[in-house]
Amino acid sequence: MDLTRQPPQTSWPSAGAVIELLKPITWFPPMWAYACGVISAGPGFGERFGFGFLGVLLAGPLLCGTSQAVNDWYDRFVDAINEPNRVIPSGRMPGQWGLYIAFVMSALSLLVAWALGTFIFAAALLGLALAWGYSAPPLRFKRNGWLGNGVVGFSYETLPWLTAATAMTGYAPAAPLWTVALLYGAGAHGILTLNDFKSIAGDTEMSVKTLPVLHGARPAAIIACMVMAAAQTGVVLTLWFSNLPAYALAVLALLFLQLVCMMRFVRDPVRFAVWYSTIGVGLFVSGMMVTAFGLRSLAAITV
DSSP, X not given: OOOOOOOOOOSSOOHHHHHHHHOGGGGHHHHHHHHHHHHHTOSOGGGGHHHHXXXXXXXXXXXXXXXXXXXXXXXXXXXXXXXXXXXXXXXXXXXXXXXXXXXXXXHHHHHHHHHHOHHHHHHHHHHHHHHHHHHSTTTOGGGBHHHHHHHHHIIIIIHHHHHHHHHXXXXXXXXXXXXXXXXXXHHHHHHHHGGGGGGHHHHHHTTOBOHXXXXXXXXXXXXXXXXXXXXXXXXXXXXXXXXXXXXXXXXXXXHHHHHHHHHHHHHSHHHHHHHHHHHHHHHHHHHHHHHHHHHHHHHHHHO
C-alpha cells in the first residue's frame, strides 16, 4: 500500500496569501506621493484631514494593491521561472483567485473614489486603466521597459501628487507643483528599473523587454541613474527659480549622496540593486518630502 500522501489542496486562499498578493510593501510610493501632494497644496490640511487620510488609503492599499494583484496574475508564468515561491505559482493562491481579487479590489477602489468626489473618481479610473494596461494583454505595457516604467512612474508618483493637491484646494495646481510632480514621476522610471535586475533570465525567456534585457545590466544601471539624477536636477532648478533656495540646496545635498551610492551600484548592478533600492531610493523620496514642504511654504505666501 502506498502510504505517501499529497497535502490537501484548498479552494480558498488564506488571509495571509491575500495580503501577500497585495504586497503592502509596494503601497508606500503612491501613499508617499499622495501625502506629498497634500502637504504641497498649502495650509488648511487640518480642515480636510479625513479627506486626505482616505485619499492615502485609496492610493496605497486599494489602487496599488489592485495593481499588484493584476500584475501577479498576468505574470504568473514568468514568476514560475523567476520567483516560483510567489503566492500564485506556489499554489498558495489557488485557482483563479488572483484574478477574482483583482476585480474585487478594482470595484472597491472605485467605490471609495466615488465617495471622495468626481475628480478623485476620474483619477482613480485613470489609475486603474493604467494598472490593467500595464500587466494585461493586449496592451501589456510592461513588455517594454521604457514604456512600462514610464506608466508606473506616472501612476505611482505624478498622478497621486497632482490628485491630492487638486483635491485639497479645489483648483488646478500652480506651475511649480505640476513641474515637480512630473519630474518625480520621471525619476521613478529609474527606480523601477532597479526591480528588473533580479529577473533578467526569466524576462529574457518570456520576451519581457526590460532595460537590463534590452541594453545589458551595466548600461541599464547607467540609464536608471541618469534618469533619477536628471529628474532631481530639474526639481532643484524648479525650487531655486521659485525663490526657495534653502529647499533647493537640501534636495541637491540628497542628490549628491545618491550620486555617491550610484557609483557603487553601477559597478555591479545585479549585486547592488537591492542595496541601492534601500539607500538611494530612501534619499530620493526624502527629497520629495523636502520639496513638498518647500511648495507648501510657497503656497502659503501666494494665498
